[in-house]
Structure formats: C-alpha cells, structure tokens
Amino acid sequence: MDTWLILLFNSIILFFLTLIVTRYMKKKSLSNITPFDFISYVVVAIIISLISLNIIPNIYFGLIVLAVWILMPIVLDYASMKSKWIYNIRNGKERVLIKDGKVMEDNLSKERMTGQEFLQALRSKKAFNLADVEFAVMETTGDINVSLKADKKPVTSYDLGKKVALKTEPQTVILDGNMLNEGLTNIGLNQGWLSTELENKGVALENVFIGQVDSSGDLYLDLFDDMIQVPKTQVKEMLYASIQKSQADLMTFSLDTDNKVAKAMYLKNAQKLEKVIKKLEPYLLR
C-alpha cells in the first residue's frame, strides 16, 4: 500500500477515535486541570499525532501506549471516587493560605509562592485589601479561593431581612421567529396563548429573534428590528400601584364619612389591604 494511503487511513480512524475517547474523559475546563491532567492530555495528544503520522514503526505499539494513557486516568478517576486516599494522591490536597485573617507563611512557601504572587492572586479575586480576607485556600488546581470577612461580604437579601420571590429558570418559547413547543409545554402554555400575547404587544412572530417566558408567565421579546420598541411588561408594577391606590382611597373614605359603621368598615379594609400589599411586595416589585 502507498504510504499516503496508510497515513490517510490512520488519521481518519484516529480522528474519530480521539473524538470518542475525549467524550469519556472527565469534563474539565482547561484552566481547572491539575499539572498531572495536563501532562496526560499532552502525552495522549503527542501519541495520537505520532501514530497518525506513522512515525511509530509498529502501529500496535502506539495503540498500546495510547490505551494506557487514556485508560489509566479513567481508572484513577473511578478509583478516587471510591477512595479518599487515592483521590489525594491523584489530585493533591488543597492548602489553607489565610486562616482567621492571618497569612500562613509556611504553607505559602510550601507552594513556592511569593508574597507578590499571592497578593496578585487575591486581587484577581477582588480582595484588594488583605485585611478584608478571612480565609483563603489554594485549590489543587492552583486556583486561590477567598472568603471575605463577614462585614465585607456583598449584601444579600438575607442580610437585609428582605424576602425575595423565588425565580425559576425562564423558558425560551420563540427562537428565530419560530415557536418552540417544548418550552411552551414546559410551562403549561400553548401556541394560542403565545399568539394572543404577541398580538397584545403588536409584534409579528417573524420579527421575534428570542422570546422568553419567566416563571410568572411574563413574556420578554427581543426583535430583529431593534428600532421597534417592545412595550415592557409592567403588569406587576401596575397591579402593585393600583392596590396601593385602592388602599389610599379606603383611608380617605374612612376619614371623609361621618357614619361610624362605614368608618370602621373602611378602616378595617384599609388595614387588611395594607397587609396584602406587604405580602405581595417581594413578588410584584422584583
């Protein structure tokens, strides 16, 4: 056989082999791999290119080596799922670099990290001030993760004692001007509903690039023609405002009327409505 035919044949086979094999390898982003992972990837890549270029005289030798370098990491992955000991050998252990706000110089030197590098890593985690850091740890991938002191952490709604409504993921119902039945059925709506909503907004289906429905059933549209302004759904804000208006009206009536019974009734209902408003606030104004 001609050499070029062998090369072509080998390369095509290996191309698909690599494609399949990488499917079975652990999913890791390249920035998150340990040095060992990196080396095993590189070795696999080199072996594949050597076989594909027919540099290895006996192709079976090449395939044996390739199998070892592909299978061993997979075996180790499964083994480290079962045993903590093997996991530690494969991945190493994370190292605490700041504890209780104090830098652990010993651990820093074990990782052969200079103070400057350390500060740089902290800065990349938005911790510019060492005094703000409560805890920092170097992961096995070499990443540094930082936990700020409690009073320097970003404020959450929990800190403010404010209730926020749960938001489930939105469903995409229109893509490239086509209705997506899957998204619609996921939220229990149908094409009729979508047509009505589009009609209400005065938008043609063909003009919609992306349409999403959030958990409360509000439709958000992005159009191909960016000159057209889609009316933003403000039903919730309007609802909140109109309930508030009713509450204010009831208060006014209770002040206006001279009839004792009516006064009491208005006042009672105004208070009821105020409670309703308090409860609805996190859901309607978000």
Added chain:
Amino acid sequence: MTVGSKVKQTLATLKGSEATLRLYSLQERDKEASAIYAEAFQEISKIKIDLEKRVGTIEFEEPQYKGN
C-alpha cells in the same frame, strides 16, 4: 364627584386588581408565590364585597346619585 361615584371607582380598581391577581395565581409556576397571589386575591374579594354593600347603602340613602 360624589362620594358614591368615588367609592364605585375604587371598587372598579379593586376588581381589576382582583382579576389580575387571579390570573397570576393561575399562571405562576412557583407554588409559594402562587399561594400568596391566591391569598391576596381572596382578601381583596372580601374587601370588594364590603365595598359593594357600602355602595348599595349609599345608593339607598341618596337615590338621586344612583347610577353615577
């Protein structure tokens, strides 16, 4: 505007809010939120009934403003 028509206007606003809340309580997928909407809807229905009675009384007392 007479008192009667003012109350009627508020009643209409309440009815609108009630309907919207009802819609949201059916549309919302999150159970908790849906329950809150339903609760608010029921509260407002009660208030609405109270107001309707009041409108009836006002119309009875001052029939000249009836229908405004």
